[in-house]
Amino acid sequence: MPSPTMVASFRMLSSQRPFLRHIRHTPHWPGKWPTVSHARQLTTGSRELEGDSPQPERPKRRQKLRKIRTLDPTKLSPRDYVDFSMLRQPNVELVAQSSDLNDASNALLGRLSATINARGIRDGKFPPNTAGFLYYHTPPYSPPLAGEVRFRITPSPDTASLSEGNDLLTEYGIPWKIPLLHMTDKKGYTGLQTLLLRDGLVTPQLLDIATSISKSVKTLSRIVGGA
Template sequence: MQTRAYARGRKLVSGITLRTLDVTRLLPEDFVTLSGKTLFHMQALDAPSSLRVHKLHYYHSRRECIHIPFPEGTQGFLYWHVEPNAPPLLSEIRFRVTASSDPAAFSDGYDLQRPNGRIWRRTLFDIADHANHAPFRAVLLRDGLVTQDLFDDILAWANNNGNLKPGDTSHLIWRFGQPFPARVETGLTRVWLLGSSECHVFMVRNLFGRSVRRERHKGRCLLQLERSPLPEHQGKRVVVMRIVKILELTRAEGAALDHDGSLPREGGLAYVPSPGGRSKVTPWIPWSVDIDGGRNPKKQAFREALRVLFDNEAKYPDPVQ
């Protein structure tokens, strides 16, 4: 993978010829150094020159108006990562940082991370339709790592859902027990649930109750979806949400004690206000969704999304278990 660099204003831009993304076919010429570069252009080997990536970057935030260059020591191989025991939709492009250009050093390397600690990646959903990712599509198709049918299915799914699809920073879930972050003070928690050939956006509003935002409790926690352990759900396909870890929590000064039921408790289940208001004996009940219970039409989207977790149990068993 030969590189060249030239200046555009104050940004250093590099050009890369992408030969392969198949780990088994990597050669020393696929090794590239990205340290300190803000953007780099890319062209697929033996592909038309029009197939270029114009804005492949390390970290860019429009909200913060910042463009962070690749950190020092970013050298290694772009490659196609296949998640073990997971749906094909979880496959993605990553950058493996290695100590040398010898492909044998790949197994001793590590995947590049973003400033927030999450893996730097390009998801299959972005690669499918993003114009800048045309070289990736060309190489993946040529190497037989992805089929055109899969790309077409992703585009059709996105078109049917208003082009709503997961991005590079989205949280992707395909089995029970996978943690994902949530903010206590916001009314919306969103993740994506992936099956063997389907994708669902999973949104929970007011998970900790409206009073949390009114009282201005603040914090972050990790949640996970799991089969319900509650006695009343025995023998049923019911999903609950557990608070795996509290990363940060600031309780509002002077908050009423009767609002404490809305606050997350590490290791416990997530609770929501009981239907009918707080005048009931039990003002807070565990958040839950009965996959096979069709009484509440408002939870139909939840049932469809969470169903894939049960379907995936047989198709993609957790290697840890």
Template structure:
């Protein structure tokens, strides 16, 4: 039987702050520009990386780094007693259930700042593009480093803006005009007293997030203000019971059903199953399946769950309206 994944292992990564000592007995991974098959050279020193750019179009060979097997990576120039921010990659071993903090093998490539054309105002993140060699031209042929959930590993803009030790990275992003002062200020005002888990912070519809079928749904939604979307009964069949166990990923999406023409109606689609679904009691609900809309009984039949975001005056409706307003709906 598959071992249940904790939320921490589903999220797959974590961030920390630490004081850099005068010297740390570990290794630094760097790269030299060479012809042929290039392999990053490993030099003694602290685990630190200072990219020359986070703009994919301006990368140079020395920005190439090998994270394979590394437990963590620090960003920014070294400074005695300076609080710096690092990132690490975690995944749970199915055989033992132990969480291992180590970047996967073949994690060689470039850090860069990612922002989709359709991104919401405060959406963006630093990601890691896995490439076959240190040539910047290999960037477009590469792929983003993925979490065990198959979602991209990233440091989201709110984490960069609010996390102690990311100041130098934010300054770098500002210098390259990849972010604005207004974006950073809004993130800091919005998330100043909020713990940030990037996969449970939503900016728009169609963004995947983790779900556990035996628990309520709790998300943060970024609009003009920060909304808390807490949904107690989305996976329940009555006031108390959750008929299913298991976990996966889901997304909110706009309805295309002609029945709802002229109305803003949202469905919930299960996109992935991570831990197998089990039925714990008799229920009228259909078992969650990857690729299918969540269904609910109503008026004597089972139909896709649908939420009219303009027809209700609830905290859930307010949060879903913020997601809709941030999305480019045809």
């Protein structure tokens, strides 16, 4: 004969069967634990409902404009002061300076820019406090073809501080530069060539010679490299 304890347990389970059947057949509960894929569908669906409203796009960060009007060290002004600190390839916009409204170089320069490469600088980017002026320089006792653009680091935009500044150096301890021969070999420096021509720092004949030499060196390099 069943003990009173067993009878009481049977009665308790029997009384809970309707409740268990309700749980098992409820549409919100499949009667077994959901699989991983089912759980993903449930969570994804809830996220989609929450994300129905479009999220505003973050505005793209625009690069700060850097403008130069001359590379002639005798004509530099505070407006030519640029900061390249911690940048790899800063872009410089070339601004027309001629007061003659009919000067064709004004319209040309208005559409030109130059990308300045931190070639020869450690880690491939300009170091902190690289602020100053780009200027054209021909080393003493050197031919015109040895001309180059350098960067003069100064303590302030005041051009009077040029004498207090110093040229940016590469990791090898020599002045950072963009040689004239390199400028004529790269399309990205066309604007710098135009600026040099307008300021009278170079002549068309000199640029032609530099271009010819650059092409010859490139051709020779290909021949030697293919030999």
